Amino acid sequence: MEKVLMKGNEALAEAAIRAGCKCFFGYPITPQTELSEYLSKQMPKRGGVFLQAESEVAAINMVLGAAATGTRVMTSSSSPGVSLKSEGISYIAGSDVPALIINVQRGGPGLGGIQPSQADYWQATKGLGHGDFHLIILAPNSVQEVVNLVSKAFELGETYRTPVMLLSDGLLGQMMEPVAFPDIQANEADKSGWAADGTKMARPHHIVNSLYIEANDLEEIVRRRYERYAKIEETETMAECYLTDDAEIVVTAFGATSRIVKSAVNKARAEGIKVGMFRPITLWPFPKKELNTACANAKAVLSVEMSMGQMIDDVKLALNCKLPVSFYGRTGGVIPTPNEVLDEIRKLNGGAQ
Numbered sequence: 001m002e003k004v005l006m007k008g009n010e011a012l013a014e015a016a017i018r019a020g021c022k023c024f025f026g027y028p029i030t031p032q033t034e035l036s037e038y039l040s041k042q043m044p045k046r047g048g049v050f051l052q053a054e055s056e057v058a059a060i061n062m063v064l065g066a067a068a069t070g071t072r073v074m075t076s077s078s079s080p081g082v083s084l085k086s087e088g089i090s091y092i093a094g095s096d097v098p099a100l101i102i103n104v105q106r107g108g109p110g111l112g113g114i115q116p117s118q119a120d121y122w123q124a125t126k127g128l129g130h131g132d133f134h135l136i137i138l139a140p141n142s143v144q145e146v147v148n149l150v151s152k153a154f155e156l157g158e159t160y161r162t163p164v165m166l167l168s169d170g171l172l173g174q175m176m177e178p179v180a181f182p183d184i185q186a187n188e189a190d191k192s193g194w195a196a197d198g199t200k201m202a203r204p205h206h207i208v209n210s211l212y213i214e215a216n217d218l219e220e221i222v223r224r225r226y227e228r229y230a231k232i233e234e235t236e237t238m239a240e241c242y243l244t245d246d247a248e249i250v251v252t253a254f255g256a257t258s259r260i261v262k263s264a265v266n267k268a269r270a271e272g273i274k275v276g277m278f279r280p281i282t283l284w285p286f287p288k289k290e291l292n293t294a295c296a297n298a299k300a301v302l303s304v305e306m307s308m309g310q311m312i313d314d315v316k317l318a319l320n321c322k323l324p325v326s327f328y329g330r331t332g333g334v335i336p337t338p339n340e341v342l343d344e345i346r347k348l349n350g351g352a353q
Contacts, residue, residue, distance in 0.1 A: 003178040008143045008168065009034040009104065011179050015150040016074055016100070017042060018184045023049045023073040025062035029081045030114045031170035032104035036076060056081045060088030067097040067163075068208040070195030072154055072188070076102035078170075079120050080111060082128075089163060090129025094210030096194070096225065098157030098164070100150070101135070105169040107333035115333025116170035118255060121310035124167050125284045132222050134229050136164040136236070137283040139254045143177040149281075151184050156236065158189035160228050167283060169306070171256040171335065229285075237290060238281035243269065244294040247276030249348050252291070252315050253304045254280050257336065261304050264341035273349045283311070288318040298323055300348045304341055305329045 006014070013035045016024075024043060026036045036052070043050040053059035059075050066073040077085060082103045092099050105120045107113040124137045136156050140146045149166060157164040191197075196206045212218035242262060244250055249268075253261040258279040268275045278294040280287050295301060301323050303312040309327045316325050328344045330336045 001180040001182070003180045005176055006143065006179050007034060007174065007176050008146055009173040010038045011143050012102065012146050012150060012166070012168070013038040013042070015147040015181065015184075017046055017048065018181060019072070019151040019154050020188065021048065021072045021074050021100070021154070023066045023071055024075065025051050025053050025059040025066070025073070026075045026077065027053055027056045027059050027081060029078045031106055031116075031173050032076050032078045032102065032168075035102065035104070035173070056084035057088065060085035060092075063099050064088060064092050064095065064097070067092060067099040068095065068195070069197045070191035072100075074100035074102065076104065078104050078106045079108050079117070079123075082120065082123065086129045089135070090131055090133065091210050092163045093129065093133040093135065094131060095208050096161045097208060098154070098161055100153050100157060101163055101165045103165060103167050104173040105167065107331070113333045114170065116256065116306060116335060117331065117333055118169060118257060118306035119308070119310065119331060120167065121283065121305070121307060124165055125286075125314070128165070133225065134162070134284055136160070136162060136232060136285075137167055138164065139167045139281060139283050140172065141255050141258045141279065143172065143175065143179050146172060147179055147181060155187060155189070158191070160232055161194070162228070167255065169256055170333075233285040236282060237285050237287035239287040239290040239294075240277075240279040240281065241290065241294045242277040242279070244276035244278060246297055247274055247294070248297060248299050249273065249275040249302065249345060250278050250295050250298045251275060251302045251304055251341070251345065252278045252280070252311065254283060254311060257304055257306055260336055260338055261341055263338035264345060267338060267342050268345045268349075273345060275345050275349075280311075286314045286318055291315065291318045295319060295323060301325045302344055302348060303327050304336060304344075306335065307331050
């Protein structure tokens, strides 16, 4: 399969078009702007709609309107922009319609900086809006995996009628790597039972709504939604295990940070340290079973993140506090180095050199 050299943001945009995305609504913000720039040029030529809204708030509500028709639709932003979209994301989840949301993370809080970060983990997995709901969160670690997960994201959203977030960062968005675009079949789920796409006088009206005046009605809707979430947790978790079969130390990392960790693990293995890496690809649902399997022989776990420590909470919960979990992270846009991670691995190994 022929490969082309592409920037992560542009490869994501191309993959979305090939996966059948027909509408994009967004607002520019660094470091994701190349994604929307690419779509602004390509979508009108290829049967799609691109619209730069007047704000992030407007964009996410446009996404809700298009998603309600059963159209494949996406938006993208970066950390503070996603915060502005949070109310609309809650409405999309409450309306049970699929949509793809891209977050190319940058440093924060506030305007922060434009360098890479992973400090939106809590926002993505715990607090993307008001109410009882989840999004499926996918975290790629290469430009190729970005491409591979876009089609998967659309399919998961349609299967479970839920919004999906692809959590990238400034490092993945801006780096260039060789990438192959597989032949993508836009396998769309049957939307005939809910999509508000015109009755043609042949069926009853479909009402897409998130307002329920009666408390008992809303409770029943939420409970049914959580039955779907339970199925997602049971069947849709994804993770990568690297050299964990005999690992006495397991390092957890997601996204771009896992690439740095893998280099550190290889260096530590060369020193005779039994260490491996566990990388969750689905951040929600968190791959608890896979982590416990990866840690079967472990005596210690190290969570490495581009934040002050957010995924570490899910690591501890997944392990039910059976193992000591320590943390190493850089934040504000600073990227940890393999040697920094290697030093932390040596400490856990008793200072082995």
